Amino acid sequence: QVQLQESGPGLVKPSETLSLTCAVSGSSISSGFYWGWIRQPPGKGLEWIGNLYHPGSTFYNPSLKSRVTISADTSKNQLSLKLTSVTAADTAVYYCARDSDILTDPWGQGTLVTVSS
Amino acid sequence: EIVLTQSPATLSLSPGERATLSCRASQSVGSYLAWYQQKPGQAPRLLIYDASNRATGIPARFSGRGSGTDFTLTISSLEPEDFAVYYCQQRSNWPPITFGQGTRLEIK
Numbered sequence: 001q002v003q004l005q006e007s008g009p010g011l012v013k014p015s016e017t018l019s020l021t022c023a024v025s026g027s028s029i030s031s032g033f034y035w036g037w038i039r040q041p042p043g044k045g046l047e048w049i050g051n052l053y054h055p056g057s058t059f060y061n062p063s064l065k066s067r068v069t070i071s072a073d074t075s076k077n078q079l080s081l082k083l084t085s086v087t088a089a090d091t092a093v094y095y096c097a098r099d100s101d102i103l104t105d106p107w108g109q110g111t112l113v114t115v116s117s
Numbered sequence: 118e119i120v121l122t123q124s125p126a127t128l129s130l131s132p133g134e135r136a137t138l139s140c141r142a143s144q145s146v147g148s149y150l151a152w153y154q155q156k157p158g159q160a161p162r163l164l165i166y167d168a169s170n171r172a173t174g175i176p177a178r179f180s181g182r183g184s185g186t187d188f189t190l191t192i193s194s195l196e197p198e199d200f201a202v203y204y205c206q207q208r209s210n211w212p213p214i215t216f217g218q219g220t221r222l223e224i225k
Contacts, residue, residue: 045204103166103208
């Protein structure tokens with residue numbers, strides 16, 4: 001059974017960098033799937049951030065592309081997200097998930113990140 | 118970017134009734150459409166993929182149909198646990214993968 005668990009700071013100051021990790025168990029991130037991030041501002045809908053296909057291929061939402069980096073640490077079987085120059089608009093629950101060509105499943109439980117001074 | 122428009126925004130029904138949720142794409146997505154259910158405080162759960170295939174463990178009362186630009190999620194007889202927010206997602210032409218804005222299914 002594939003499980004994903006997000007972790008990272010729950011509070012980030014404006015203009016700083018948001019950094020999250022996603023620990024994957026039950027599957028290798030080198031296993032031929034995409035592994036990605038989706039976020040959801042409080043009370044709002046879902047926004048796809050991007051994903052990674054190991055090794056070396058990353059795909060980003062054009063709306064965030066200039067600020068986002070998704071990477072993988074295969075030795076730890078972890079996925080990482082970095083989002084630079086954050087503002088209050090980046091406050092959201094951040095989910096990591098496994099992607100294939102046709103679906104996103106499973107999802108992590110999500111972690112709330114608040115951008116505030 | 119493909120825009121998905123879900124309707125209605127809110128649907129008020131009673132347990133036992135039939136629910137029909139719509140998702141319309143701004144251009145054809147073939148059958149590359151999925152449906153997710155989200156309950157408060159939980160991550161989305163995959164219900165339907167490839168427009169009409171139920172995910173593992175999803176009850177038969179959930180069904181999806183459509184292709185191209187018009188899709189429907191039907192819940193044949195609502196159970197109390199079905200009241201939630203439902204999102205459609207396309208992955209025909211990405212990046213970006215896009216989601217609809219959601220339909221809230223509430224108890225009447």
